[in-house]
Amino acid sequence: MSQETGQGEWPLWEVFVRSKQGIEHKHCGSLHAADAQQALRMARDVYTRRQEGVSIWVIPSAAITASDPADKESLFDPAKDKVYRHPTFFVIPDEVGHM
């Protein structure tokens, strides 16, 4: 029932935990597990021992497509001189709350 990789190792999973105060799940680390249910259970023991979370997500690390660090300059540098993209020129009314 386990989805073993070539070396007899269990696949890697990325763990996301939502904290009590947090509104989004944040990436907190990774672990090895045979399947998603086991990954969830292990994430509970590895990453929420100190009451860090109220909700856990796990996704297979293999499902993540990452940008190439070598492309960093072409991907991100062009945004440097475009400060007008930050909405810092607006005053947010109190009623709006968290954005």
Next chain:
Amino acid sequence: MNKLADYALHLADNALILGQRNAEWCGHGPILEEDLALANHSLDLIGQARLLYQWVAQLRGDGSTEDSLAYFRDQQAFLNFTLLELPHCTALAPSARAERDYAVTIVRNFFFSSYMLLVWDVLQNHEQPQLSAIAAKSLKEVRYHWQHAADWLIRFGDGTSESHDRAQAALDFLMPYTQEFWCDWPAAKHVLPDTATLNNKWTLMVGDVIKEAQLHLPDASGYVTQGVHGIHSEHMSYLLADMQSLARQHPGAQW
């Protein structure tokens, strides 16, 4: 001593001894994630033991404390089930110090957490507020212990032929020790009058998982161990030596 305090002591000893036994995996777990899981369970159990010992000390009112109960009693005074003090290997192992078998750990946790799910469920409605509060807290913890053990047992049974055989050997080896769960000793009878119903529920609950795991639940027969009467296996004194020697050499020592 009164029966309620005796029974509370039995619950505390169960939790402490299994907590101590499972803590042997700390730093030696088969994988990092399991190492942490087992250490977590041990801390849950030792936490339960502390609450229970504090309450026993209160009931006794003879100056005993949680520490004196855990560290300064000899094995005849411990009332835990024999099942919980056994090392992590089957009878076939050449010695108690032989390599630990995770199937034994899991099957024992599975048998005991199934039992404690039923016991804590009854005790959370007990008229004594301390006992019902400890039961309600412990019930949440043991639900997770049960899930963990059942999950692994199914993986072992339905896994490779090696894991299947080891799981079956652990079931065969440990099942006779579960007979002690149902013996009517006075303190247990006082708190849990209907062990026959518990026994039926337990057999159904355990049987469902074992069937899913494609394993076979052996008959519980043969010698009925006497841990609840303070008569323990040869493994108990070694476990206590590990656990108690520091406190006895340095009484009152603090971190």
